[in-house]
Amino acid sequence: MDEVFGNILDLRECNRHFLEMINSQQREQGVIALRIGGIFLNAATEFRPAYTAYICQLAAAEKRSQEEMENSGEFRFTAFLEQSLWHPDNANKKDLKHWLNRPLEHLRMYLVFFEEIRLATTEGDPDIDSLKGAIKTVINLLSVPKLKAFQQAMGKGPTGKYEWRSLVPEDVRSGISKQVAKRQAIIFELIQGEMDYVKDLENIEYMYVRPLRSMDPPIIPRDRLESFIRDVFCNSGELHAHHKRLLDQLFKIQREEHPFIRSITAPMHDAVLAFRDAYLKHVPNYPIAAYRIDDEMANNPQFKAFVDRCVRHVDAHKMDMKSFIVRPVYRLLRYELLLRGLLEETSAGHEDLDTIPAVLDVIKGLGKETEPGVWSAKQKVELWRYNANLVFKAGEYIDMDLLHENRSLIHTGKFLRQPDTGFEWNGWTELFVLLFDNYLVMTKSKEKDGITKYQVYRRPIPLDLLTLATFTDPPTRRGGGLLPFGGSNKREVDSQAQNATSPAAGTSPEAVNDGRVVYPCTIHHNGRSGGLYTLFAETSQARLEWKAKLEEAIGLRKVVQESNKVFEVETLSVDTFYAPTLLANAGPSWNNDGNFTGKVTCSVPFSTPDGHALVAIGCAEGVWIGFRHDTRSMRRVLHLRMVTQCAMLEDFGIFLLLADKSLFAYQIEALVPSSPGAAKASRTPQKLSGNKDVQFFTVGNLGGRTLVIYTKKKNLDSVFRVLEPVIGKINEKSKPQPSRFGLRSQRSEWFRVYRDFFLPSDSYDLLFLKARIVILCSKGFEILDLSDFKSVTIPQREDPRLERLARRAESCRPMGMFRSNKDEFLLCYDEFGLYVDKHGDPSRPMGTVEWEGTAERVAWHPPYVLLFDSRFIEIRHVETGRLVQVISGNDMRCIWDGRGTNHAQAISEGAWEPRVHGVMNVEPAQPGKRGVTTQHVFELIPTVPLFLPGSLASPSNASYFNQSNSPPHSPKLNPAYSIR
Template identity: 45%
Template sequence: MLKLCAREAIVWGQLHHPNIIPFYGIYYLNSDKKRVCLVAPWQENGNIVTYLQKNPDTPRKQYCYDVANGLDYLHNLNIIHGDLKGLNVLITATGTAYITDFGLSVIRSSKTLGATATNGIALGRTERWASPELMEEESRATKASDVWAFGCVCFELGKYEPSPTSTDGVDEAMKGLISWCWSIEPKNRPTGMQILENLKQQGLATSQSISEDSTEVPNRRSFQDFMRHHSDDITDLSVVQTALMECGFLEQVGPSEAVTEQKAALLKYHSSIVFAPGKYYELDLLNDSRSLIHTGKLFFQTENEGWMELFVLLLDNYLILTEVKLRDRVYEYHATQRPLFLGLLSPITFNSPPVSRSTTINGQPDIQGFLYPFTICHAGRLAEPCVLYAESAQSRTNWQMKLEGALNLKKEAMESNRVFGIEILIQQISLIPESITSTSNLSYIEGKVTCSVPFVGKDGMTYLAVGSTEGVWVGLKHDPRSVQCVPHVWKVTQCAVLEVFGLFLVLAEGILFAYYLETLIPMQPNSPLATVDPQCLNPGDREVQFFTVGMMHNRTLIIYMTKGEGNDSEFHAIEPVAGNIGRRPTANSSISWRWHKNKISWFRQYRDFIIPSECYDLIFLEARIAILCQKGLSSVTIPVTQDSRLAQRCESCRPLGMFRINEEEFLLCYSEFGLYINRHGDPSRVNCTIEWEGAANAVALHMPYIVLFNSQFIEFRHTDDGHLAQIIIGDDIRCSWDGRCYGWPETNDAIYRQLGIQVVMNSSQLGGSPDSTVSQHVFELVPAEHH
C-alpha cells in the first residue's frame, strides 16, 4: 500500500495545471509512518456529478473543455490517468473543473518523469467507463482508453448514466465528439489536442490553457536521476516528498497558489525537522493558521572559532536553527538547539560591523569574505544572547525586516488571543503597564511577598491574606485600604485557610501556627474569641520546611515536613478537631504551642512517615498522596527499561506538581518539562513530553490550562495537548497562591470556583531607571472571558 501511495505521489506531485487539483504533500497519521494521506485542497462543491444534480441549471460544456484541457496536459507528459470519470472531476469554488485521483495513473515514458513504463502499472479500472479493449486479459490503459472515458464523462454531464449506445439528451455537436471518442478502434479516437480543437469550434475556450513548455520544471532532470534509483523500492513516502521538494515540483506555483506553496513547505519540514534524542517540541506545523515567513542560510561561530552553516526557519510562532544533513538521499534538518518562541524573542542589534571569515565552515575550507552579524536574545532557556551571521548586508537587512515584522505580528496575536488577563489586587506603586487595568488604589505591604490566600468570612465578604518576610496582612480582596498587619510573625513562607473550621495556618520562621480566624477579622465587637491564642503545630525544635492541606478518606489533613537524620524527610499528618477549636484552655495536650502548655489541642495526630530523600512538596490525590522529592515523585516511578533517557531526565529535574487531566491520564510537571502518564505510572503517549519554554520554579492548574512560573514570564499551556496558549512577561514573578484550597463550606462553593491563581511581580516606579524604586504588586489571573 505504501508503494501504491508513493507512486501516486510521484505522478501527482509533478503536475501543475489549472485543471489538475494541486498536490499539497504527504501527511502521516501515526508515528511509524505506515498510515498516510495524500493532501489536496478541500473542494466544497464536491465532484461534478453531485454538483450538477444539486445545480441542474448550470451550463455544462465549459466543464467538458476543462477536463479535456487537463487530460491533454497529462497526455503531453505521457501520463495515462487510467480512471477518468465524473466522480474524479471536482468543481472549485470559482466553477473550474479539476481532474483528481491519480492512484491508477501510469507513466508511459521514462524520459518524461523519471519512472519506467513497466513499473507498477495499475490494472484497476471502473468497468462502465472502460473502453472495449480494456476487457481483454492483461490489457493496459492507454491514451486512447482515456479518451473513451472522456466521452463517458461528457455524456455524464448531460445524462448522468454513461452508455455508448445512446446520446439522447446531448446536442448534435457534442454527440459528434462523444461518438468520435467512442470509436471501437483505439487508433480512430481523437487526441487531446483534437478534442480541444473540436470544443473550440463549438465556441468553448479558456484562458487557463497552458502548454507543456510553460510548465516545465527546471529541476526535472534531478528528479529523473532520483527516480531511477528509487522508483522500484519505496517504503517511506517522505523520500518521495523530499525529492519533490528539493527538485522544485511542489514550489512551482503562481501568486494565486501561494497557500499551496506554504502548505507544501510546512509539510516538508514537519516530516524532516529532527530534534536531539529524547526531545520533542510541538511546532504545530500542520495548523491551518501556521505560516512560514522566511528561510535562509546563516552562520554561527563555534567555540573553537570555526563556522557552522545553518539553515534557519522563521515561522509565525518559532525561530528554528537547523543544520542540514543528507541521510539515505533524504535531506534532514537537525535542530541545533530548542526552537525559540517568538513571544520571548527580541532582536538586539543589526548594525554591528562585518567580520572577516577565514577559517572553515562545517570542516570545509571557507571562501574569503565578510559576514554581517546580528544579535538576538531569548527570555527562555537560551542563556546568553545569540549572534548569527548573514552572508551580505542585504541578507542581514532582510532578516531584520522579517524578524521585526514577525515579532510585531506575534505580539498582536498574543494580545488578541489571550486566555488569561490579570487583575491587580494590591499594589505599592502607581505606574503599571497600560494593558493592565487596576481595580485597586495604592497600598503598601512591607517585605518581600511570599504567599497569599483568599477566603470568605462569616459576613460573606471575600478577604485576602498576604504573607511576606515582615508579617501577614489581611483585608477585603478588592479594598486594599482595608489591609492591616495582623499576626506579629516574620519570615512568612506559606499560609492557608480552613474556612469550615475557622482556622488560618501560617508558616513563619520554620514554625507552623494555627490562628482562629476571629482573631484576625473580628466579626463581632468585643468578641471573646478575638483574644484566643494561636497554637503551634510542630512540637520540638525542628523547623517545618513546608505544609500541605487536603482531603483523604473524608478527612481534612494537614501534613507538614521537617528535616530528619541525614537526608531523611519526616512527614507528620494531623487533623483538626472541630469541637476543640476556639475553646478556652483547661488541660495539657499532646500538640501544644511551645510557650503555653495548658491548651486544648485543636488537632490530633493522624500518622507519621519518613521518606529517605530531600522533598519539596506534597500533593493530595483521590486515595493517595504524591510526594515531590529529589528523585522524582515517590508514588510514581517511570520505568527505566522503557526509556532510560526519560528516566534520567525525571531524576535530574526538580518535580513541581502532578495533576489529573482526564479519567485515564495524569500530567507530571518537572522544572524543564511535563510528562503524560497513565494510572499505572507509564508514559501514555508516543510523544509523551512537553518542553517548557523556560525553567519553571512553580506550577498551577486552572483547567483546561497548566500554568508555569518562571522568574521572567508565565506560560499557559493546554492540558490536553501541551500547546502553548499564552505568555505573560514580567520581573521576579512568583506564584503566591496556586489555587489549592480545602475546607470551605458548600455555601461558598461558587465563590471559590471563581477565584483565580494569585501572582506577585516586581515593578519599577521610574520605568526601570537606575534610580527607580523596585516594589511589588499582587494580582490574580482571570480567565479572558471573565476579564
C-alpha cells in the same frame, strides 16, 4: 412489444395529422398546396419528439427481434414472422426489419421531396424559407441516431469519439463556409469536453471515494478516513452536480439545433455564475489534496497499491488520482481557450460578439479570485512538508503545533554560524533557518533520495521569548577579523555601522564582491537553554530582510497572543508591598503607610460569612488582608517575621500560617471580624508544631476527613505529622495559661494527631489524591496509603530501557503531578515534564516535554499547567504539552497554586474562578524610594472555559478533580495496588 415497436403508433398519428393539414390546404387553395414547407414546420412540433424517440430505439429494436428469433422456443416467433410474409396486405413480402425501418426511409423521402420542391420554387416565394427550415429539420432528425449514440456514450467507445463532421452529411458540409464549420466544430468540442469532464467527476466517486469507504478492513484508518476524503476530493460532488446540469442543457440545445447550433453562451454564462463559489473552494484546495495523496502513498503501501490499481482501470485513461483532482483547474483554462476560439470564428452581427467576452470576464475573474487561496494553500503545504521533515535529536523533540490550521511560515533562508573555536574557514556551519509565526528554528539541511531533511541544530526559540539584540554590527570576513574598510578610521566604521539601514551599509566597495564577507545578526533567547546567538547573513540585504521579517513575526505574535491569551493578569495590589533592591543597602522597605513589608511569599483567597471576597498575603514581615478587587484595601493583621506559607480552613474558621518554620493556627473571625460579636474572638494563636523545624505543610481532604500535614527534617529523613481539626474544640473559648512572664498561648486543642510517618529522603511538597497522598521527594513521586503506609515510587527506575530517563529525573526536582486524560498523567519536574500511564511507565514516544525555563513552582488550573520561572510564566496545555501563552516579568513567583483551602471550589461552566496568584517586581511608581522595588501582586483570570474533553469535563466527576483542590488521581501502578 414496447422494446421492438416502441412508439410506432405515435408516428402514425403524427403523419395522419400532417396529411390532414395538407388535405385541408388543398381544399382551400385548389389542387396544388402552395405552402408545403410551412405545413411541415407546423407539423414538426409533433414530428420531432416522436421521430426522435423512435429512431433512437430502432437499433435496440432490431437487436431485440433478432435475439427473439434466435432464442424462441420451438421456433414460434420465427414461424409467426414467416406467416406475416403471406399476409394479404404484404404484397411485396417485406420482412419485419423492413417495416421497422419504414419511418426512417420515409424521412429520407421527405428530404428528397423538399429539396426538389425548393429547387422548383422561384426565388422570393414566401415558402422558400419554410422549405429550407423543413430540410434542416429532416436533416436534424436523420442525424438523431448518431447524435443520441454520441451523447449516451459519454466519451466511451468509438461513438464517444465522434467529431462534428462525423455527424453531418457531406452534402451539408459542402454547402457551408469554413468559418461556420470551424465554429460548429468548436461548439461540438466544448460539448464533448464537458461530457468527458462530467464522466471524470463521476469516476472520482465510483473509482475512489466509494471503494475507500467500503473497504473492510480499511486501507486508511477509520478515524482519519473522512478527513482524508474531505482534504483530497473536497467538493468534487458539488462540481459534478453543477456540470451535469450544464451538460444536460447543452445536450438539449444540440438535439434541437444540430448540426448548426446558434449559441451556447447563455447556458455557459449561467453555469459559470452558478459554480463560481464551488470553484473558489475547490481550486485552492488542490495543493493540499496533492500533498495528502503524496504523503499517504509514501507512508501507506496499501493505499499506494490501491492508487496503482485505479490507474489501470479502463475508465481512468491511465490518469492517476492527482490527475483527476486537478481536472477542475484545467477545465477552467480550457473554457477560456475554447471561448476565445469561438469568438474569433463568430461573424459580424452575431450576439455572441457581446456575450462571449462577458463569460470570459467571469472566468478570468474567478481565476484571479482563487490565486490568494492557492498561494495560502501552497504556504500551508510547505509548512506541512517542513513539519514532516524536521528531525530532532533523541529526547529533544518539541511540539511546535505546526499543523495548526492558522499556523504560517513567514520566512526561510540561509545563515552561517561561526565555529566555537575561532574563525577557521572550514569550521563555519551553514544553517537553514525557518521563521514560523510562533517559533524560530535553526536547522542543518541534508538531502537524500530527493527528500530534504532538516536536522534541528539548536532548541527552537518561541517568539514570545525572542528579542533582537543588534543587527548593525560591522561585517566580518570569514577566516579573518573585522573588515579594514579600505583604511577608514574608527569614526568612519562607526558611521557606517550606524547607517546600516541601507543594503550596503557598513560595507566597503571591495567587500560587496568578497564572498567571504558576512554580516552579524545577534538575537537573544530568554530561556533556560538560551542566551545570545550570533548568526551571519551572506549579504547586507539578507540581514535587513531578516531583521524586518523577525520584527514582523514578533509583532504579529504579540497581537495574536493578546487576542488569544488563556489567562488575563488581574491586579490584587500595586502599591502596598516593597522590598529592597539587590543594589540597596540592607534596610527596611516601606509601603505607603510607612510599614515594613519585605518579600511577598504566599497568599490565599477566602470569603467571610457575610460574602466579602478577601485575600490574605504573607510577607517577610507579617500578613496583610484586603478585598480582592480593591488594590488599596490591604492592611496588616499579623506582625510576624519570615512568613512563608498560609492556608484557609474556611469550614472550620481557621487560618494556618507557617512563620519562622513554626506552624500557627488563628481564628479567621479574630483577624477579620464579620460582626460586632465576632470581634471578641481570641487573637491568640495555637501553635501546631514544636521547635522551629517545619519545612512545609499541606491541607486537603482524604477519606472524608480534612487533614493538615506538616513536614520537618530529622537527619536524612523527612518526618510527617498528620493533624485533624476538632470542630468542637475550635468553637470553645480558649483560656490563656499563666506563666512567669504573663499569659502564654495554650498548646493546641483545635487539632488532634491523626498519623505520624517518615520517609528516608528529602521531601519538597505533598499532594492530596482522593484516597492517597503523593510526596514529591528526591526519589521522585512517592504514592502513599495512609491507612497502611504502603507506598510505591514513580516513575519506575528498575527498567534498563529507562536508564537515561532515570538519570535525568534524579538530577531534577519533582514539582507536580496532574491528570492529562483518563489513563495518563503528566509528571512535572523543574526542567521537563513526563507523560506516564497508570503503571507509571512513560506513555508517549516523544519522551520528555522540555520547559523553556526552570520551574521554581508549578500551578494547576485545568486544563493548563503554569510553570513559574523568575523571568516568565509559561502556560502549557496539560494534554498536549504545547506552549500556549507566556507572561513575562521580573522576579516572578507563584504565591498561591490553587491549594491551601479545604473550601470546595467546584469548576463549573461559566464560573471561571482564578486559582493562581503571583507576584513580580516592578519599578516604584513614586519618586523618592531609592533602593526599593515595588512588588505587584496579581491573580490569573481564565479567559476561556477551562475543561478537559470528554467525561473529564464534568465538574461532578470527583475522580477528575476532588473537593480538596489537590491534583487529580494518581496512576495505578500494578493490578494489586490501586491508586485513588
